[in-house]
Amino acid sequence: MSNYYKPGGLGGFSLFPPVIKTLLITNVAVFFIQILGNEIIISGDLVLSQILLKYFALIPIGTFSDASFYPWQLITYQFMHGDFSHIFFNMFALWMFGMEIENMWGSKKFLIFYLTAGVVAGLCHLFISPLLGAIAAPTIGASGAVFGVLIAFALFFPDRYIFLYFLIPVKAKYLIGFLIVFEFLAINSAQSNIAHLAHLGGALAGFLFIWFDKSSNIDLKSMIRRNKFKSSASSSGSRFNIFNRADDIQEAKYHDINSDKDKKVKVTQEEIDKILDKISQSGYQNLTEREKKILFEASKN
Numbered sequence: 001m002s003n004y005y006k007p008g009g010l011g012g013f014s015l016f017p018p019v020i021k022t023l024l025i026t027n028v029a030v031f032f033i034q035i036l037g038n039e040i041i042i043s044g045d046l047v048l049s050q051i052l053l054k055y056f057a058l059i060p061i062g063t064f065s066d067a068s069f070y071p072w073q074l075i076t077y078q079f080m081h082g083d084f085s086h087i088f089f090n091m092f093a094l095w096m097f098g099m100e101i102e103n104m105w106g107s108k109k110f111l112i113f114y115l116t117a118g119v120v121a122g123l124c125h126l127f128i129s130p131l132l133g134a135i136a137a138p139t140i141g142a143s144g145a146v147f148g149v150l151i152a153f154a155l156f157f158p159d160r161y162i163f164l165y166f167l168i169p170v171k172a173k174y175l176i177g178f179l180i181v182f183e184f185l186a187i188n189s190a191q192s193n194i195a196h197l198a199h200l201g202g203a204l205a206g207f208l209f210i211w212f213d214k215s216s217n218i219d220l221k222s223m224i225r226r227n228k229f230k231s232s233a234s235s236s237g238s239r240f241n242i243f244n245r246a247d248d249i250q251e252a253k254y255h256d257i258n259s260d261k262d263k264k265v266k267v268t269q270e271e272i273d274k275i276l277d278k279i280s281q282s283g284y285q286n287l288t289e290r291e292k293k294i295l296f297e298a299s300k301n
Helices: 018-037 049-055 072-081 083-107 107-127 145-157 172-185 194-213 218-238 244-251 268-284 289-299
Strands: 041-043 161-164 168-173
Touching: 018 049, 018 072, 018 083, 018 168, 041 218, 049 072, 049 268, 072 107, 072 289, 083 107, 083 145, 107 145, 107 194, 145 172, 145 194, 168 172, 172 244, 172 289
Parallel strands: none
Antiparallel strands: 161 168
16 A cells, blocks of 8 residues: 555545545534534523433433433434534544545445444443443544544555654554554543543444455455465465365466476565455456466465
């Protein structure tokens, strides 16, 4: 993956792709409604902001007599925020790390990914946080969904540099990895008003979404495939056992890996990754002669 951002407007890349733009506008609009809601009296001492919190924040199940959990809250809580710093950092992270993911995936897939991470984050908070003695209180914020986006960025662009305070360059995999470790360490902060388990739930959802998405090719998948390839070859005494098909093995025998012609095949890591991806999608039998020879050379290492 490239270590540099593409310039906006070139090659179809947008600094504000449709879903990111819509999410930013929607979250800001809801935040202003929340602020104005503090001044709008509905009845007696009841103000609009209390109504919004009661019906659209994520309410713990069975803990409040005057407020209840509703299924739609797993979506709506993601668009509400507590104060300016809360919404600012969430939206900044969403834009900074999410725009490239949406440009790469497309808007529909990104929206499904984002909302799924937020829903899983909410479910983790609802059902696991009470077991750890967390305070039962309404939950709001896009942080869980944003953590899913952070994980996606770290998986697709692990070596991309992020500048802390606009000065200190840190690779994405280290910065985001540190944030995840910090959330783990903070889980037992029962009296904290931060939903750490929601953050971890969103991160887990993001990871699993990408891991099981066949079209998402990340370095981690390629590394595991290469390790399986090497371990299978060494444990069986054959370089071709990973294909697990008799016709594949017979076809492979037609190549003399010690021939002078095969030794001239230039092997690069990028080519090996592409070949392994092709095997997983369509099988060894669909490789070209050159791809098979490259795979033979790789198996020697």
